[in-house]
Amino acid sequence: MQEILETPALLLDEARLQRNVERMRVRMDRLGVAFRPHVKTSKCLEVVRRQMAAGARGITVSTLKEAEEFFRAGIDDILYAVGIVPNKLHHALRLIREGCRLTLLLESVVMAEQVARHGAEHGVCYEVMIEIDTDGHRSGVKPDDPVLLDIAAALQGGARLKGVMTHAGASYDCNTPEALAAMAEQERSRCVAAATLLRNGGHACPVVSVGSTPTALSASHLEGVTEVRAGVYVFFDMVMADVGVCTTDDIAISVLCTVIGHQADQGWVITDGGWMAMSRDLGHDHHGYGMVCDSDGQPVPELGFGKANQEHGVLQWRGDAGVDLTQRFPVGGSLRILPNHACATAAQHGQYHVIPQNGGDWPVWPRFNGW
CATH class of the missing domain: 2.40.37.20 (D-serine dehydratase-like domain)
Known part of the structure; x- marks a missing residue:
């Protein structure tokens, strides 16, 4: 077949795909947590159907277009895991009014106030998660920062705090089992600590969401965590092989x-x-x-x-x-x-x-x- 394909062409080995999906399913079942795959890797309904068939509970997206495409295909439990900004709120509102159970992400009091105000003005209550910085890799609030309580307090009227979320992007720089396990525990413990701070401050925080492919495949336990997210595991790649969570035979x-x-x-x-x-x-x-x-x-x-x-x-x-x-x-x-x-x-x-x-x-x- 490949001899007649016009190149360059992107090939997908179905057997490896299915093996990767099953590997993550078994691991999440063993750890006793829900799994919400990040579908930005494939952006393909046929791939995501296989993840859902393996027990995924909702999906994670990186764009509102992904949310729209997969919602139209019948998946309605969606976490938009990039900080929401004002110029995207009307798009989010439209999806919610159509029946999508869309969860938004933010990391500042200013944005919390704007989301709550927008929801109140339009008669909806946005479900919101606060992004936690557990490794200094990218975005989020430090797990012990008192501003967490201010953000939660600003989510009144048109918004409701659903939980906390983190992504241990620094795990991509690890390359030994010991370093990966330590990063997975750091991700878990710091995100759980943020949830504890919020709960002690009088705020409900039912969801504690962690995840990256390296940490999902390296955690020894996930006490206090309710769900895991990972994306690239479905295909793997050379970075993941270098990190040590797959071989080239898994890609x-x-x-x-x-x-x-x-x-x-x-x-x-x-x-x-x-x-x-x-x-x-x-x-x-x-x-x-x-x-x-x-x-x-x-x-x-x-x-x-x-x-x-x-x-x-x-x-x-x-x-x-x-x-x-x-x-x-x-x-x-x-x-x-x-x-x-x-x-x-x-x-x-x-x-x-x-x-x-x-x-x-x-x-x-x-x-x-x-x-």
């Missing part, structure tokens, strides 16, 4: 490209898969723009991918100088690239060409982009 997506030429004196193999097909995300910068594999998905360690133009991938031969690259990698031949960051690479494409786990024709699963 479910790859970009199929075609050899279009050579620069023999430079030791280069040129493909039609440039950074527009892969994204510019270099991950941990160990693999250039991705790991080069043969047409069957087996790594070719002698080929590096350290240079890319918009529509050209420039692969560098690092093996035996006597190899004839024009014979080893002929024009018209196929190669596959494992991505550094599955979310970013998938975002360069409009569909997945699915390698079916039971053989037969390759279906095409649509995905969407945008906001």
Whole structure:
């Protein structure tokens, strides 16, 4: 099938996808928490249906377009896990009025006041979570900051505090089981501490939501946590392999490209898969723009991918100088690239060409982009 695909093309290995979904299901069941997958990785209904079938309780999104697309498909329990701002409130309001159980996220008194006022003005009560910074990686309120109580107090009338949420993005910088376990415990304990501060201050805080793929797969227990979120686990990628929570055999997506030429004196193999097909995300910068594999998905360690133009991938031969690259990698031949960051690479494409786990024709699963 891949011989007739026009390249570059995004491939999805259904068997690996299903194995990854099942692995997370088993782990969440063992930890005794609800699971709310982050669907920004796939942005694909066929993928999310498999996650829901495996017991997911609602979804996490990073854009209101994702919320709208999946709500239209029948999923109505949605956490929008990016800080809400005024120019998005009418979009959120429209979804809620149509029946979507949309939860918003914020981290400031100013935004809490605006959300509560907007809800009161339009006759709705927004469900709101406060983002907690448990690792200094990105956004959120420190778990011991008294401003948490001020934010909760501002959620009156047109808004209601639902809980606290955190994302241990710093886990992507870990690379040993010990470091991952420590980060998972830091994420858990600090988010639970924030919930405790709020409860002691007289505010109901029923939901304690944590999550990243590395911490979800590394936590020893999740006492005090009610739900976990993770996204990239569904596909995995080279960053997750570097972190140590998967192997290259678990990575479910790859970009199929075609050899279009050579620069023999430079030791280069040129493909039609440039950074527009892969994204510019270099991950941990160990693999250039991705790991080069043969047409069957087996790594070719002698080929590096350290240079890319918009529509050209420039692969560098690092093996035996006597190899004839024009014979080893002929024009018209196929190669596959494992991505550094599955979310970013998938975002360069409009569909997945699915390698079916039971053989037969390759279906095409649509995905969407945008906001």
